[in-house]
Amino acid sequence: MIERGPLNIVGAGPAGCLLAILLQRRGFEVTLYESRRDPRGGPGESGRSINLALADRGLHALEVAGVYADVAAGMVPMRGRFLHQPDGTELLQPYGRRPGEVIHSISRHRLTVALLEVATRRHGVRVEFEHRLTDLDPAGGAALVQDLRRGRTLTVPMGPLLAADGGGSAARRCLSDRGLVHVVEAGLDHGYKELSIPAARDGGYALAPNALHIWPRGNFMLIALPNTDGSFTATLFLANRGAPSFAALDTAPRIREFLSTQFPDAYRLMPACVDEFQAHATGFLGTVYADPWNFKGMVGLVGDAAHAIVPFHGQGMNCCFEDCLEFDASVGAESTWEAALGRFQAVRKPNADAIAAMALENYQEMREHVIDPKFLLRQRLSLELERRHPRRFIPRYSMVMFHHEIPYRIAQLRGAVQSRLLDELTADAATLEDIDFERAGREIERLLSPMPGDHAPT
Ligand code: FAD
Helix, strand or coil: CCCCCEEEEECCCHHHHHHHHHHHHCCCEEEEECCCCCCCCCCCCCCCCCEEEECHHHHHHHHHCCCHHHHHHHEEEECEEEEECCCCCEEEEECCCCCCCCEEEEEHHHHHHHHHHHHHHHCCCEEECCEEEEEEECCCCEEEEEECCCCEEEEEECCCEEECCCCCCHHHHHHHHCCCCEEEEEECCEEEEEEEECCCCCCCCCCCCCCEEEEECCCCEEEEEECCCCCEEEEEEEECCCCCCCCCCCCHHHHHHHHHHHCHHHHHCCCCHHHHHHHCCCECCEEEEEECCEECCCEEECCHHHHCCCHHHCCHHHHHHHHHHHHHHHHHHCCCHHHHHHHHHHHHHHHHHHHHHHHHHHHHHHHCHHHCHHHHHHHHHHHHHHHHCCCCCCCHHHHHHHCCCCCHHHHHHHHHHHHHHHHHHHCCCCCHHHCCHHHHHHHHHHHCCCCCCCCCCC
16 A cells, blocks of 8 residues: 655646545645635636536546535536537537436636635645746656745655646656656647627526537637526637638737628627637647656656647546546555556556547537538437447447546547448438448447446437
């Protein structure tokens, strides 16, 4: 068993907070070092992805950590994609077949505050706000943390130091600068901008509330997620350069012209969109591949610090929460930190790589394919095959979003087999009536082994 004692985590985001709760519960005395101010008592930071989609993997981790009840009141269920097509027609595509197959919109600020409250008040985790990790000294076994209020630098022992300091991780950068970790930061040529749709005059929602709204436009898209106060947070995903692009939208008239012609219905609901467009920074999107995720049992990377992904599957934070459960299990299973950090990476890296790839694929699906008739037929057929063969055929989207018991890597592998089968079955089909379901059944029996667990027909 790893000896219990003081343990330092850098970064009090979703991953750092949940990890602190789990490890404090295991008997460690956790201190979190966070570079920002204490978010409790203040409003959230606008312009930085203020709400997130929480799905089964994240919910499961919150339940295991005993935090679910503390965040549930802040969640708005979303039952499907609500598509706003260029010709003005609208279409609701349900995410799954079963009533519980929904995802939840939650405010990042509210979630962080709830996690911090549970960590500090219920479990006694210590949090040092306005403390920034600036450097690591692997030879000396210590990290340098700057106390931003008092202007002094602390030396924090790395026995170990767990780095949950996000996609731009300073810990990862320090390790990579010293050649101790190989890092690839693959930036996307698209960025994002946050806009807002306020509540309607009567305080209600200006759009259907229980859905994730998408305005797919081929090479770019707008999405909107509901908040509990009747507003929506909208995000524009667009190329950084070219036409159209963030670089080209450099004056108020150009921004107004673009938004009002591409998204006329949404534009009417966003009175401040031009000001917000100019005030909010364009966010960077990319995938981080790091290897290894640790250094000699002294430093371990967790969450986005180890594997930031693009947000198009709504899984980044869900994946980070799963990390926390696996990290906690690894600490319970091993007798040294080096072994625990190694086990954590061995289990999680194949899964993190799988969701990274699936998230990239989903970008094209969201902005382009969702309005393609062939895609819609494949989607309907997937749900029908799941209804007929619930233990063997589960749509890939459902495996990722609604089945925490199916690892990402398995979802990716089975999804590839299913995708080929869907290609074959829909090659000459225009509707479900054209599908040869007997052949489908035979192929499913041949290609897809039954899944363990309860996948009863409904
Ligand atoms: P972070 O949330 O980045 O937290 C890191 C923390 O470390 C921060 O509090 C930061 O202040 C602190 N920190 C940073 N550097 C230092 C330092 N040097 N010293 C001390 N502290 C430091 N995920 C989903 O699951 N669903 C979604 O719908 C979704 N939507 C997204 C939309 C967008 C536009 C983006 C960009 C991301 C989205 N994500 C989503 C991904 C999700 O935001 C991340 O996966 C998640 O926030 C990662 O959590 P983390 O704790 O690892 O890192």
